[in-house]
Amino acid sequence: MNAKPSPAELDADAALEPSLALSEVAHKAMMGMLLSGELAPNEVVTERQIALQLGISRTPLREAVRRLEGERFLERQRNGALAGRALPIEEYMHILNVRRLVEGEAARLAAGRVAAAELELLKSRIGEALQLPEDVVTPEFAASDRDLHALIAAACGNPVLQQVIGDLRMRTAMFRFGRLPQRRKTVCEEHLEIIDALMAGDAQRAQKAMHHHVDQVRLMILSRLGGQ
Numbered sequence: 383m384n385a386k387p388s389p390a391e392l393d394a395d396a397a398l399e400p401s402l403a404l405s406e407v408a409h410k411a412m413m414g415m416l417l418s419g420e421l422a423p424n425e426v427v428t429e430r431q432i433a434l435q436l437g438i439s440r441t442p443l444r445e446a447v448r449r450l451e452g453e454r455f456l457e458r459q460r461n462g463a464l465a466g467r468a469l470p471i472e473e474y475m476h477i478l479n480v481r482r483l484v485e486g487e488a489a490r491l492a493a494g495r496v497a498a499a500e501l502e503l504l505k506s507r508i509g510e511a512l513q514l515p516e517d518v519v520t521p522e523f524a525a526s527d528r529d530l531h532a533l534i535a536a537a538c539g540n541p542v543l544q545q546v547i548g549d550l551r552m553r554t555a556m557f558r559f560g561r562l563p564q565r566r567k568t569v570c571e572e573h574l575e576i577i578d579a580l581m582a583g584d585a586q587r588a589q590k591a592m593h594h595h596v597d598q599v600r601l602m603i604l605s606r607l608g609g610q
Contacts, residue, residue: 404442409449411436416455416466417555423468427456455556469557471607475600481550482596485531488547489576489592492537494583501577504530508577512570523566530573534580534592565602572598 412432415421427447433440447464450456457467507526514520531551535544572595579588 404438405445405449408432408436408438408443408446412446412450413455413552416450417552421466423466423556425466426459427464427466469553471603474554474557475603477550477554478596478600478603481547481554482593482600484543484547484550485534485596486589486592488534488538488540488543489580490585490589491539491543492534493580493585493588495539496533496537496580498581500533501581504533505574505577508570508573512567514566516566523570527569527573530576534576565598568598569595 412421415432421427429440429443429447433443436443447456451458451464455467456464459465504526507522511520511523511526528551531547535547538544572591576588576591576595579591
């Protein structure tokens with residue numbers, strides 16, 4: 383029979399919990415900084431400044447920083463300093479290739495399984511974005527894109543696949559490639575095709591539409607590279 387933990391051990395565990403909770407808060411906050419560009423690629427992480435900004439001590443922050451380094455969102459430079467990791471174009475394209483496979487499979491599995499009301503709401507949001515001029519920047523466009531992909535991943539019925547998709551999309555969201563051509567109208571049309579296939583319960587059509595959607599991102603990047 384396993385021995386019960388001593389009062390001292392329980393006290394030690396209780397003392398650790400606040401640090402662990404703050405470490406999670408710090409990790410989430412730093413991920414937000416990386417995704418928004420507030421912490422730019424190759425920008426050195428200044429623990430003292432970030433700790434002050436987040437209002438926490440440096441101990442839980444160091445835990446978050448170590449975790450982000452292990453996840454390859456931060457990398458150590460030659461001088462030993464940690465900085466935001468710049469995603470190489472080759473790695474970005476490799477991730478897109480994997481996203482094509484896993485998100486296509488998720489769309490196939492999710493066909494007919496997503497609530498019609500949720501899809502109708504997304505269609506309405508996308509329709510509103512289509513009415514705007516191509517050069518108008520709106521957070522709602524990015525939000526509807528994020529919500530559609532998340533909805534499909536959640537409905538595919540495979541939590542491992544859902545987690546993989548979330549991680550891959552987070553990594554591609556951190557990619558910085560300068561100003562890219564506006565594709566709002568085209569992307570909205572691609573999203574609507576995916577939604578229509580999901581609502582119809584057509585698994586093969588949903589998979590094909592998702593493949594096409596990811597392929598267009600790859601083609602846009604390749605076109606931009608060819609024009610440089």
